[in-house]
Every structure is written in structure tokens, then in C-alpha cells.
Amino acid sequence: MVAAYSLWVGYLFWKHKGKHLLRQHTQESKILIAWASQTGTAQALAEAYAANHSEFKHGVLMQLSAISPERLKEFERALFVVSTYGHGEPPDNGRSFFKALNRTRRNETELSHLEYEVVALGDSKYPHFCAFGEHIDKRLNALGASPVAPLVKLDHSKGEETAALAQYSSASVAVPAYEDFTLIRRRQLNSGPRHPLFEIDLYAGHNAQQWQAGDILDVLPMNTSEEIARSYTIASVSSESHIIKLIVRLAIKEDGSQGLASGWLTQQLKINDTVKAKLHVNPACHLTLNNKPLLLIAAGSGLAGIRAQWMQAAEQQHTAPVYVLFGERTRELDDILSEVIPAQALNAANVTVKRVFSRCPDHPMYVQQALQQSKDALRDVVNNDGQIYVCGSYDGMGEGVHHTLIRMLGEEQVQQLTDSHRYHRDVY
Structure with missing residues (x-):
């Protein structure tokens, strides 16, 4: 190879x-x-x-x-x-x-x-x-x-x-190099020991390259000899005090061991330690904010992506409707939106938020089922030149949302939304 x-x-x-x-x-x-x-x-x-x-x-x-x-x-x-x-x-x-x-x-x-x-x-x-x-x-x-x-x-x-x-870094096309970022804060967002989800703040420095919502941070774990980066959707915008926020789920393998990068970022790395990383521009997930309706859909660590898009819209004084569908496991342990979204953005008059929980004993629901119930919001977005952004796991949520959109709109219209850069998927 x-x-x-x-x-x-x-x-x-x-x-x-x-x-x-x-x-x-x-x-x-x-x-x-x-x-x-x-x-x-x-x-x-x-x-x-x-x-x-x-x-x-x-x-x-x-x-x-x-x-x-x-x-x-x-x-x-x-x-x-x-x-x-x-x-x-x-x-x-x-x-x-x-x-x-x-x-x-x-x-x-x-x-x-x-x-x-x-x-x-x-x-x-x-x-x-x-x-x-x-x-x-x-x-x-x-x-x-x-x-x-x-x-x-x-x-x-x-x-x-x-x-x-x-290979092109010495040529005329500039390729971002790994830079030093500093871990300045880390906290667990949900409660309980199972499926812990962390917010990680990395200080990028005043001279750091600018990024926008939808972009990715490629992190080089320092607990292995492999020089293979792991990619994380950035949860913040450049104006947030030069801080790159990540939202990372600690991965636990079948043998009980931790994921290489997620274990290092959430458990082993100490405050003020250095993280080697580089910004990765992701044009496919850059939304055109022309004050048209937005539909932001995420589950779990996909909250990173919709947080960045949400903050960018608020920063640009977006007044058109913003519909947010967010899914997690349980209401008691995982109702974390208010932990990471500033109250001013969360409670804005143009924002409609629907939280769903797949392990809720009274009314379990996945985010794709919430989408099925959000026909008016989807109609508003599609008919008024709006955009759809989806972030989270490909298996389950990503596939489920995509197939739900096809059932609701038809495959041809979903493809038209994709080709016109109005349907964006950051699923992994």
C-alpha cells in the first residue's frame, strides 16, 4: 500500500x-x-x-x-x-x-x-x-x-x-501542520459512570488559524507510537476566546479497555498538558447563513457539531427559525443541552428545541422518530431555502435520520438538497 x-x-x-x-x-x-x-x-x-x-x-x-x-x-x-x-x-x-x-x-x-x-x-x-x-x-x-x-x-x-x-506542504498548496494546543479545562457533562461524555477545552492561541462551524480538529494521541490522527468535530467558533471545544465520548471496548484517543483525552491528559493537533477544513459542513430556517439534528457527541452551528448563527444575528432535535440516553443522567449551550442562545425567540431520550421509561424516542414528528419544521426549512445539518454516529442515528428524510421527502428531493449544499452530514 x-x-x-x-x-x-x-x-x-x-x-x-x-x-x-x-x-x-x-x-x-x-x-x-x-x-x-x-x-x-x-x-x-x-x-x-x-x-x-x-x-x-x-x-x-x-x-x-x-x-x-x-x-x-x-x-x-x-x-x-x-x-x-x-x-x-x-x-x-x-x-x-x-x-x-x-x-x-x-x-x-x-x-x-x-x-x-x-x-x-x-x-x-x-x-x-x-x-x-x-x-x-x-x-x-x-x-x-x-x-x-x-x-x-x-x-x-x-x-x-x-x-x-x-507531500504538498513544501509546494505551493499550504497544508496545515500540527500545532501545540493546551488543555485548559475538562469536565464530564452527564452523570454516572456509564457512557461518560466530556467537554474538552483546548487553548488555540492568538495566532491560531481561524475556523468555522463544521470544521474538524485532527488530534494526534501522544500515548502511542502510531502517528495516526483522530478527528473530532469542533464545538466552538473562533470568536470564543480562541478556545477549541470538543465533545468526546469515552469509548469502552468489549475487553474493557479504553479507546486510544478518547481515553487519552478524557482520562490521561492533565490540565496544561500539550495536545498536538491541526485544523481540518470541512467545506461540506459549512452552512450558508443567509437568514433562512435551520434544522440542526444530533445525538450524543454529535452535540459538538450543532453547538458550533448554533453559536455561529447566533453570532451572525440569525433571526430565522432554528429547529433543534437532540437525542441522548436518559433524561435523568444525560439532559446536557443547558450545560453547553449559553442560555441566551438556548432561550432565543427564534429557537425551538426538542430533546428526546432513547432509554426514557415513560416515552422512549430516538432522534429520527422526533424528526418524523417534526413535519412542520421540515416543511419550513425545505420550502424556504433553509438548511439541514446532522451530526453524530453514522450507525443508528445518521442512517436513521437519512432514511427518515427519504421517507418524508422522497429520495429525489433529498438528493436535490444534497447537491444544492442544503443538506449537510457530519456522521462518523
Whole structure:
């Protein structure tokens, strides 16, 4: 795997490095660089490739959802940089292309003129490693396109994605380096010893890079020789005294051991200790705050994401309706919204909050069931150019909310919301 990565990076730098210039929709270009990315890594890699490869001087750089198999007839060469999401699925901004590619038959769309490469991002610790990249490679080949190089797989669990991006740190594309953050506060938000959830405050310093709601902090645990970062959604906005807030659930494995990163952050790290981390821009979860309705949905540690979006909206004096659906286990131990959301934002006149608890003895409910009961809020958001943001575990909550939206709106409308950047998912 490392050999494959090295060959690819070597090829990238075979020609001289050019100026940082993102080529988009250049007239008469016959070269395409297409990306599909859930957290921004594949997008950053595609942009770096476009910026530093002279062969792509007049290339067209696009997200995958903006093109169709039929439109590939316009190009002679294509590079696809794509991640795999969930259970072998495409990222949200690759779903429409994925569906269209599956429907396309060779007698309808002949691509024998097209030469292509696929760089697939994934994590071999999970099933369906790089499945989406494999699928694109297979389908393009079936439509007559010719691979100019074997499929390249970059394994997150071996640091290959990070290494590929780091290769450009000395080039014209600036890649964030790990910086020192200081742990200044940590507290358990819920009560009781089971499933503890912590708020962690890291001081970023006055010179820290600015971030916005939806962005991620890649943390490098110092209790292991592995240099593999763990990613956490940032729960704060830059204006909050240069403090990056994280909300972290202590993971307990079947053998009783603690999760490597969550155990270090919530149990082992001491106040004033240093944390090596870097900001990770996540454009797919940047909301356009145009004073339109917002629907924020989260469960558990996904509270981090909706807190940041909520605070950013309040900071920008957002007066349109904000609908919040938040789920946890029990009301007695896990009713934590008021612990992390300032009272002014929580009680604002334009905010409607629904808390649900899956282990409540009287009325157990999951957040996707609360969504099913929130037809008026969803209608307001969809009909008035609003946005939907979902944060939390992919299994259970993330899948459940997505399927509920499809049942309520129809698959075509959900895809339209995704493609128009109005439906954002930060699920892990």
C-alpha cells in the first residue's frame, strides 16, 4: 500500500511544480479532475494535484455531483479522487454521479475515448475499504474507458492520506501542520459512570488559524507510537476566546479497555498538558447563513457539531427559525443541552428545541422518530431555502435520520438538497 502511494506521489512530482491556481471550468479543456469528499480530504488532495501538476494547467476541477457519465464524453483524460463513506457508500457529493453511473449502459454512453485514473481514500480498519473508488474504476472500465494507471488506494489507518497531503506542504498548496494546543479545562457533562461524555477545552492561541462551524480538529494521541490522527468535530467558533471545544465520548471496548484517543483525552491528559493537533477544513459542513430556517439534528457527541452551528448563527444575528432535535440516553443522567449551550442562545425567540431520550421509561424516542414528528419544521426549512445539518454516529442515528428524510421527502428531493449544499452530514 505504501509502495502504491509512493509511486503515485512520485508521479505527481514528475513534472515541475506550478503556481497555486485552482482551475475551474477552463474553456475547451479536455482534462477533468473530479473529487468526492465527505470531510474535505479528497477535495484537498484533488486541489493540490490540480495546483501542482503542469499537465493539468487547463484542467477542469469539479466535485463529482456536478458532472454526469454523459458529460464525460467531453473529456479525453480524467482523474477521480474519491473517498468511501459509511458502509462502502459514496460521499454525499458523489451520490448522484454514483446512481447515474450505475444506470448507464455502454450502448448509451460509449467512453472508449477516455483515459482515466482513480485515487481512492479509505480506512482498512473498516469493511468495504475504498469500495466507492473500486466501483468507479470497475464501471468506467465497463463503459469502455481505459485506465492509464492501476487503482491507487490511500489508507487512512496507515497515515497515507495525511502523507499524500503533507507531500504538498513544501509546494505551493499550504497544508496545515500540527500545532501545540493546551488543555485548559475538562469536565464530564452527564452523570454516572456509564457512557461518560466530556467537554474538552483546548487553548488555540492568538495566532491560531481561524475556523468555522463544521470544521474538524485532527488530534494526534501522544500515548502511542502510531502517528495516526483522530478527528473530532469542533464545538466552538473562533470568536470564543480562541478556545477549541470538543465533545468526546469515552469509548469502552468489549475487553474493557479504553479507546486510544478518547481515553487519552478524557482520562490521561492533565490540565496544561500539550495536545498536538491541526485544523481540518470541512467545506461540506459549512452552512450558508443567509437568514433562512435551520434544522440542526444530533445525538450524543454529535452535540459538538450543532453547538458550533448554533453559536455561529447566533453570532451572525440569525433571526430565522432554528429547529433543534437532540437525542441522548436518559433524561435523568444525560439532559446536557443547558450545560453547553449559553442560555441566551438556548432561550432565543427564534429557537425551538426538542430533546428526546432513547432509554426514557415513560416515552422512549430516538432522534429520527422526533424528526418524523417534526413535519412542520421540515416543511419550513425545505420550502424556504433553509438548511439541514446532522451530526453524530453514522450507525443508528445518521442512517436513521437519512432514511427518515427519504421517507418524508422522497429520495429525489433529498438528493436535490444534497447537491444544492442544503443538506449537510457530519456522521462518523
